[in-house]
Amino acid sequence: MISITCPGCRKTYRIPDNELPKDKPVDLLCPACNTVLTIRPGSGTSPSGTPARPLFGPELIEKIVRTSKALPPMPRIIARANEVLSSENAGFREISQVLETDQAIATRVLRIANSAYYGLSVPVTSVQQASALLGFQTLLELITVVSSSRMMGKRLDGYNIEARSMWKHSLSVAVGARALSDTYYPELVNDAFMAGLIHDSGMLLLDSYIVKNQKTFNTLVAQGKTLQDAETEIFGFDHASLGSMYLKNWKLPANLIHAISYHHRPSDSDDDPLACILHISDIMANSAGGPEANLVTDQAALAGIGMEPGDMAPMTEEVEAVVEGIIESMET
Ligand SMILES: [Fe+2]
Numbered sequence: 001m002i003s004i005t006c007p008g009c010r011k012t013y014r015i016p017d018n019e020l021p022k023d024k025p026v027d028l029l030c031p032a033c034n035t036v037l038t039i040r041p042g043s044g045t046s047p048s049g050t051p052a053r054p055l056f057g058p059e060l061i062e063k064i065v066r067t068s069k070a071l072p073p074m075p076r077i078i079a080r081a082n083e084v085l086s087s088e089n090a091g092f093r094e095i096s097q098v099l100e101t102d103q104a105i106a107t108r109v110l111r112i113a114n115s116a117y118y119g120l121s122v123p124v125t126s127v128q129q130a131s132a133l134l135g136f137q138t139l140l141e142l143i144t145v146v147s148s149s150r151m152m153g154k155r156l157d158g159y160n161i162e163a164r165s166m167w168k169h170s171l172s173v174a175v176g177a178r179a180l181s182d183t184y185y186p187e188l189v190n191d192a193f194m195a196g197l198i199h200d201s202g203m204l205l206l207d208s209y210i211v212k213n214q215k216t217f218n219t220l221v222a223q224g225k226t227l228q229d230a231e232t233e234i235f236g237f238d239h240a241s242l243g244s245m246y247l248k249n250w251k252l253p254a255n256l257i258h259a260i261s262y263h264h265r266p267s268d269s270d271d272d273p274l275a276c277i278l279h280i281s282d283i284m285a286n287s288a289g290g291p292e293a294n295l296v297t298d299q300a301a302l303a304g305i306g307m308e309p310g311d312m313a314p315m316t317e318e319v320e321a322v323v324e325g326i327i328e329s330m331e332t
């Protein structure tokens with residue numbers, strides 16, 4: 001299958017290989033705007049007889065956001081649970097009805113609710129019991145964890161990251177961001193957890209493009225460049241900007257999108273505390289063996305939330321222990 005984007009109107013067409021001659025170029029007219037599109041054998045696309053210019057910067061972001069299938073739309077159960085939780089009359093029945101629509105999720109939610117992280121003294125066996133003991137917000141957190149594990153737990157060939165390691169990193173940043181906001185910005189606790197889980201979703205979207213530029217990417221990283229600097233050099237943007245552009249479709253709160261966009265450069269975020277929290281949590285998770293290479297701590301982020309650098313190591317250990325516990329409870 002060949003994919004061709006018309007340079008005149010930006011429409012993309014997909015044409016089966018067997019409908020094209022194998023040994024000579026063919027000219028087609030764009031049905032929408034009549035621009036001549038020349039397709040050369042074996043070379044993908046070449047509009048109007050000139051070599052196809054690789055897309056860069058905002059044009060490429062727009063294309064990825066429009067066409068990528070690497071991330072699903074916002075999982076329905078998260079959207080529904082958010083709706084129920086934001087309605088004033090939400091009760092046990094409403095929230096358990098949401099979960100009853102997906103028994104597999106309900107079972108996994110209960111399994112994590114019983115993990116050491118949530119510290120329940122008695123094991124819970126029903127969603128109603130869990131919501132009574134843990135509260136609605138925590139239940140939403142559990143639903144989010146369960147429904148995003150499959151989405152974030154993917155092997156990334158270009159970045160060379162295993163599925164389990166990607167999921168563990170996402171969960172570590174969520175738990176770390178929650179712990180940081182618990183201490184420094186309690187009002188951000190729920191946004192911090194959700195933002196942490198999906199902060200690197202841009203990497204999922206960009207991975208197949210990294211594969212196409214594998215040699216250059218590997219060379220830049222081997223030279224000591226951070227992932228985001230290597231990405232910016234090749235594509236004109238990094239996974240943080242790309243992820244936040246995509247997640248606008250999820251209709252998440254604007255502060256959450258803003259923080260994801262700046263998680264590697266919180267100094268440019270207008271002192272946004274959530275961006276600082278995500279950044280510090282990301283550094284902690286990567287120092288414990290996470291997948292992002294050559295990261296540098298932005299000291300302004302520590303100052304931004306009033307954290308002492310020496311407090312990072314003990315918190316990293318605590319977060320690691322919690323994450324191992326949650327992952328274990330999800331795998332058994
Ligand atoms: Fe990142």
Ligand SMILES: [Fe+2]
Binds near residue numbers: 169173199200
């Ligand atoms: Fe990260």
